[in-house]
Amino acid sequence: MEAGMPKFTEEALFALSSVELRSIYKRYHIKQGGKKVQFVENIFQCSKTLHKNSGDVNKLLCYFQCKFLPDPAPLHDFYKKYFNLVDKANKCWYHVEEHHSHQQWECKLLLAILCVAIMDSWVYVTKLEPQKWIPWRVNLSKKLMGI
Numbered sequence: 001m002e003a004g005m006p007k008f009t010e011e012a013l014f015a016l017s018s019v020e021l022r023s024i025y026k027r028y029h030i031k032q033g034g035k036k037v038q039f040v041e042n043i044f045q046c047s048k049t050l051h052k053n054s055g056d057v058n059k060l061l062c063y064f065q066c067k068f069l070p071d072p073a074p075l076h077d078f079y080k081k082y083f084n085l086v087d088k089a090n091k092c093w094y095h096v097e098e099h100h101s102h103q104q105w106e107c108k109l110l111l112a113i114l115c116v117a118i119m120d121s122w123v124y125v126t127k128l129e130p131q132k133w134i135p136w137r138v139n140l141s142k143k144l145m146g147i
Contacts, residue, residue: 005047018036028043030042085123121140122136
């Protein structure tokens, strides 16, 4: 969806012609309706949702800029201290990633998330207490299966 969508009111949308409503649909990639009432409702809901969410994002941005930390360096130091090793492990993993034959993006995404979650967990746990990869993975799978 294109950023900067205006905030529409139902009254203003009903005043527009069907051609104008269709141009709004195309411009902002909104699901089309069958009749003018559905056109107006879809555009109005999209506009309302977009502006509600952008208000939340703006509040969060203001919180981080005004009330959080005056200097972003402590956040960087915290991340580097606790998660840098995880990032390095992910980088190594993707160099030797096992390729699979799934062609649907949903399958690929789910498998990637699961692989990275397991790798990151092992790296994080190993930081606390060194453990070998294969025994740790076998133990984890037994715990997950309830064996």
